[in-house]
Amino acid sequence: MNRAPDIESKLPAGQFIGRILNRFGFRGRGLVIAIPTLWLLVFFLIPFLVVAKISLSEAAIARPPYLPIWEWSDGFLSFSFNFGNYMFLFEDPLYLSAYMESVKIAGVATIIALLLGYPMAYLIARSAPNTRNLLLMLVILPFWTSFLLRVYAWIGFLKSNGIINNFLMSMGVIDEPFVMLQTDFAVYVGIVYTYLPFMILPLYANLVKLDPSYLEAASDLGARPIVSFFTVTLPLSMSGIIAGCMLVFIPAVGEFVVPALLGGPDTLMIGSILWNEFFSNRDWPIASAVAIVMLFVLVVPIMLLRRAQAAEQEAAS
Amino acid sequence: MRGPSTFLKVMGLVGFIFLYAPIISLVVYSFNESKLVTVWGGFSTKWYVELFRDPQILEAAWVSLKIAFISATLAIIIGTVASFVLIRFKKFRSKALLSMMITAPLVMPEVIIGLSLLLLFVAMENLIGWPSGRGMLTIIIAHATFGSAYAAVVIQSRLVDMDLSIEEAALDLGAKPLRVFFDITLPIIAPALMSGWLLSFTLSLDDLVIASFVSGPGASTLPMVIFSKVRLGVSPDVNALATIIIGIVSLGIIVAALQMNRGKKNG
Numbered sequence: 001m002n003r004a005p006d007i008e009s010k011l012p013a014g015q016f017i018g019r020i021l022n023r024f025g026f027r028g029r030g031l032v033i034a035i036p037t038l039w040l041l042v043f044f045l046i047p048f049l050v051v052a053k054i055s056l057s058e059a060a061i062a063r064p065p066y067l068p069i070w071e072w073s074d075g076f077l078s079f080s081f082n083f084g085n086y087m088f089l090f091e092d093p094l095y096l097s098a099y100m101e102s103v104k105i106a107g108v109a110t111i112i113a114l115l116l117g118y119p120m121a122y123l124i125a126r127s128a129p130n131t132r133n134l135l136l137m138l139v140i141l142p143f144w145t146s147f148l149l150r151v152y153a154w155i156g157f158l159k160s161n162g163i164i165n166n167f168l169m170s171m172g173v174i175d176e177p178f179v180m181l182q183t184d185f186a187v188y189v190g191i192v193y194t195y196l197p198f199m200i201l202p203l204y205a206n207l208v209k210l211d212p213s214y215l216e217a218a219s220d221l222g223a224r225p226i227v228s229f230f231t232v233t234l235p236l237s238m239s240g241i242i243a244g245c246m247l248v249f250i251p252a253v254g255e256f257v258v259p260a261l262l263g264g265p266d267t268l269m270i271g272s273i274l275w276n277e278f279f280s281n282r283d284w285p286i287a288s289a290v291a292i293v294m295l296f297v298l299v300v301p302i303m304l305l306r307r308a309q310a311a312e313q314e315a316a317s
Numbered sequence: 318m319r320g321p322s323t324f325l326k327v328m329g330l331v332g333f334i335f336l337y338a339p340i341i342s343l344v345v346y347s348f349n350e351s352k353l354v355t356v357w358g359g360f361s362t363k364w365y366v367e368l369f370r371d372p373q374i375l376e377a378a379w380v381s382l383k384i385a386f387i388s389a390t391l392a393i394i395i396g397t398v399a400s401f402v403l404i405r406f407k408k409f410r411s412k413a414l415l416s417m418m419i420t421a422p423l424v425m426p427e428v429i430i431g432l433s434l435l436l437l438f439v440a441m442e443n444l445i446g447w448p449s450g451r452g453m454l455t456i457i458i459a460h461a462t463f464g465s466a467y468a469a470v471v472i473q474s475r476l477v478d479m480d481l482s483i484e485e486a487a488l489d490l491g492a493k494p495l496r497v498f499f500d501i502t503l504p505i506i507a508p509a510l511m512s513g514w515l516l517s518f519t520l521s522l523d524d525l526v527i528a529s530f531v532s533g534p535g536a537s538t539l540p541m542v543i544f545s546k547v548r549l550g551v552s553p554d555v556n557a558l559a560t561i562i563i564g565i566v567s568l569g570i571i572v573a574a575l576q577m578n579r580g581k582k583n584g
Contacts, residue, residue: 033411040419040465043459047434119324135333139336146522163342253426271428274428
C-alpha cells in the first residue's frame with residue numbers, strides 16, 4: 001500500500017493523454033469511443049460508399065480510369081449516373097454464370113466441410129480434457145501457417161505426376177493418371193481444406209457446452225445413439241452449425257487464391273472475375289459493380305451469421 | 318459420460334490426415350535433391366541455400382515483416398479500445414455501428430476489402446493529396462483495419478470473462494477511469510493482447526489479396542512474390558520457405574502451450 005504514491009509517476013502515458021484530452025475539453029468517454037469508430041468509418045465503411053459511387057461512373061482512359069459522376073458547371077452541381085455497368089453485368093452471361101457457379105461451389109464446399117468438420121468437432125468435445133486441448137491445438141495450428149503455402153501444397157498432391165497419382169499408379173490401381181489439378185474437384189478440395197478450421201471451431205464451442213444429461217435421459221428412455229443424435233444433439237447444435245457454415249460460405253463465395261492456383265480455365269468464380277477486371281482489364285467501374293452485386297448476394301448469409309452468433313452468445317451468458 | 322465412439326475416432330483420424338498430409342509433404346519435399354517436386358532424388362539442403370541467395374525473396378520477407386509488425390501494433394490499439402468500449406461502456410449512440418464495423422471484416426471476402434480500400438486511397442489522394450502514392454503505408458493501414466477485427470474477437474472474450482469487481486474497487490477508491498484502465502485492466506488482459514497481436518501479425522504476413530490491391534510499385538510483400546513464383550508451377554525453394562515458416566509457427570505454439578500449462582498449474 002505504501003507504494004501507491006508512485007503509481008502516478010509510473011503512468012506517464014496515461015497522464016499525458018489525459019491532460020491533452022482535458023485541454024481540448026473532451027469528455028474522455030466520447031474520445032475513447034471516437035478512436036475506433038472513426039478509424040473503421042474511414043477505412044472500412046466509407047470505402048464501400050466509394051465503391052458504390054465508382055460503380056456508377058463511366059470507365060475512361062485516364063488517371064484514375066473513370067469519369068467523375070458529379071460536376072460543377074455554371075454554379076450548378078450536375079450528376080451523371082451511369083447504370084450501364086450493372087446493365088452490362090446482367091446482359092453478359094459470363095457474370096451471371098460466374099455468380100451462380102461461385103454460390104454453387106461455395107455451397108457444396110460448405111456442405112462437405114460440415115460433413116467432415118462436425119464429427120471432428122464432436123470428437124474433440126467428447127474427448128478427455130487433456131486430449132481435447134491437444135486436438136484443438138492441432139486444428140488451430142494450420143490456421144497459423146501460411147494459407148497461400150498450404151494451398152500450394154495441394155498442387156504437388158493433385159498434379160498428373162503428383163503424389164496421389166504416383167501412389168495409385170505404383171499400386172497398380174490405375175494405368176493413367178487422373179486429371180485432378182485445374183478442375184473444379186481441386187477447387188472443392190482447396191476450399192474445404194482452407195476453411196475447415198472455421199467450421200470446426202464454432203461447432204466445437206457449441207458441442208462442448210451440450211449437457212450430457214440430455215443424452216442420458218434419451219438413452220434411459222430407450223433411444224438408440226443414432227436416434228438421440230438426430231433428435232437431441234443435432235437440433236441443439238443448430239446455431240453452431242449455421243455459424244460454422246456461414247463462416248465457410250461467405251468468404252468462399254469471393255475466394256480468389258484457391259481457383260487461381262488449383263482451378264482450371266473453366267473454373268469461373270466471381271472473385272477471379274473481379275481480380276481480372278481490375279488488374280488485367282483495368283476497368284474499375286465494372287470491378288466495382290461486380291463487388292456491389294457480390295455484397296447483395298452475401299447480405300442474407302451475413303444476416304444468418306449474425307443471428308447465429310447472437311444466439312450462441314445468449315446461450316453462453 | 319461415454320467416450321467418443323469408433324465412428325467419431327475414424328472420422329477424426331481422416332480429418333486430421335486431410336489437414337496435415339499437405340503440410341508434411343511440403344516439409345519432406347523441401348529436403349529433396351530432385352528439381353521435380355514429387356520425385357524423391359535423395360536428401361539435400363540445397364533449396365535452403367538457394368532460398369537465402371534469392372535477393373527478391375529476402376527483400377520481400379523484410380518488407381512483409383516490417384508491415385506485419387507495425388500493422389499488428391496498430392491493430393491491437395484499435396482492437397483494444399473498440400473491445401473496451403463495446404464491453405464496458407453502457408449504451409451509446411454509435412454502439413451498434415461500431416459493433417457491426419468491428420465484426421464485418423472477419424467475413425468480408427478479401428477481394429471486396431482490397432478493392433474498396435484501394436478506391437478509397439485513390440479518392441483520398443485526389444481530394445486531399447494523402448496518402449501520396451501507394452506502398453507500405455497503404456498496406457499497413459489495410460492490414461491494421463482487418464487485423465483489429467481479429468484482435469477484437471480475442472480481447473472481447475477476455476474482457477467478458479474478467480472479474481468486474483477489481484475495476485469497480487479501484488473506481489470506488491477514487492482512481493480515475495483512465496488510470497484504472499492502464500493500471501488494472503491492461504495488465505489483466507495482457508495475455509489476450511499478446512495472442513491478438515500475434516494473430517494480426519500472422520494474418521498480415523499471410524495476406525496476398527488485399528496487399529496486391531493496395532500496394533504500389535516497389536512494395537512487394539512475401540506472399541506477392543510467392544504467388545508469382547507458384548503460379549508458374551511448383552518450385553522447391555518455396556517448399557524450403559514453407560518449412561521454415563511452419564517450423565517457427567509450431568515452435569511458437571508449443572512454447573505458448575507449455576507456458577499456458579505452467580500458468581494453470583501455478584494459478
